[in-house]
Amino acid sequence: MTVETENSTQVYHGDGESVSFAIPFYFLDKADLKIVRRLDDGTETTEVPQSVTGDGVADGGSLTLSSPLAAGQELHIIRWPAKTQLTRLVNANNLPPETVERLADRLLMLHQANWKQIEKAVRLPETYSGDALTIPEPPGEEALIGYDAAGKLVASTGFADTANAAHAAAAEAVAAASSVNNPLDKTQNLADLPDKEAAVANLFSGGLTSGVILAPKKNGDSNASFMIDHSVNGLQTLTITQNLSITPDLVHEGITELLFTNDGTGGYTIDSSTFTHSLEGDYNNAANARHHLVAYSVKDDAGVMVTWGYIKELGA
Structure with missing residues (x-):
């Protein structure tokens, strides 16, 4: 057969x-x-x-x-x-x-x-013309097999300690970056951060998670209190039709933003005196002027609001 x-x-x-x-x-x-x-x-x-x-x-x-x-x-x-x-x-x-x-x-x-x-089996390419390779004997502890400078297979021990050290260093670097670039994720006073200016600059230039916006109360309210709204992808715009008084949200920790446009009449005032820091910058109250306001809040370790940072007009 x-x-x-x-x-x-x-x-x-x-x-x-x-x-x-x-x-x-x-x-x-x-x-x-x-x-x-x-x-x-x-x-x-x-x-x-x-x-x-x-x-x-x-x-x-x-x-x-x-x-x-x-x-x-x-x-x-x-x-x-x-x-x-x-x-x-x-x-x-x-x-x-x-x-x-x-x-x-x-x-x-x-x-x-x-x-x-x-x-x-693990095989060398057909075109390989070097010396025969021999797998080294087990060293009796954790090891990786790799090539040395001469192209020989060797067992490298201690790789677990090296990998753990690298992982710990990477985690420490991420934590350090988070403490500077995302300070509002921490229950600490912004003034205590090691690089306050860099942290604030990062927050005010795109440090927020995509899709998190702040929505003001309905148009015409004399008192607009801001809240975090996760349901809308973009900042809502509020048309100012009268004098406006802005008060902070004393519950939520984070950053607030507001886009608003004066109506055709203009001449209104914005009162932010209830914030820890009042409005910074020149407010253009002319008719149809457009504005972008930003403020931040920080709680202490006990969850008590310790600061409502500068409410700042970023551009008219």
């Missing part, structure tokens, strides 16, 4: 019902089959089938399991002949050709099984 194909494995996916599976390749003996059930968590177990047919048949045969292959599981049928030779040839005139052919078939099947393993 001849071995006309390189196929020596077959995979089936479970449906929770099937117990019989075809073996679509030539195998010499039932013992030459390895049956592996792969569970949905990746665990592999070797199966002993209830029955196997087709040994010595060119087209293969079938096997039957004692229990169905569950959904999510896989069945791997692998031709895995034992690495032995049990046929003894004698010096006689009536040596059957089938005996020699069976020996040749077995040798080729062993070669195919070995090649399957070689294909799964």
Whole structure:
């Protein structure tokens, strides 16, 4: 008989019902089959089938399991002949050709099984022409294998300590940047930050999370108290129709912004005296003038509002 194909494995996916599976390749003996059930968590177990047919048949045969292959599981049928030779040839005139052919078939099947393993191995490129590489012995502690300057494989120990130190340094750097660039995430007074000017500059130039805006009360209210509104992507604009008094939100910690436009009459005043710091800059109260106001708040460790920072007109 001849071995006309390189196929020596077959995979089936479970449906929770099937117990019989075809073996679509030539195998010499039932013992030459390895049956592996792969569970949905990746665990592999070797199966002993209830029955196997087709040994010595060119087209293969079938096997039957004692229990169905569950959904999510896989069945791997692998031709895995034992690495032995049990046929003894004698010096006689009536040596059957089938005996020699069976020996040749077995040798080729062993070669195919070995090649399957070689294909799964880590290999060098075909064009590699350097020295042979030898994996070093385990050093007895955690280690990484890598190339040294001479291109040899070496085991590098102590990598866990190095990785942990790098991780700690990165976390410390992020925390330090957060304390400067996002001070309103901290329950501390802005004046206590190491780089107050840089922190404020960052907040006033895009330091807010995208989608967080501040919405004033309805137009015409004599007293506009600001609140954080997460439902709108953009700043709402308020039209000023009369004198306006602005009071801080004494509950929420953060930064407030307001876009507003004077109506066609203009001449109104903005009172921000209830803030820790009153309005800074020149307020243009001309008709149809447009404005952008920003203020920030900070709480102490006990959650008490300690500061309502400058309410500042950023541009008319």
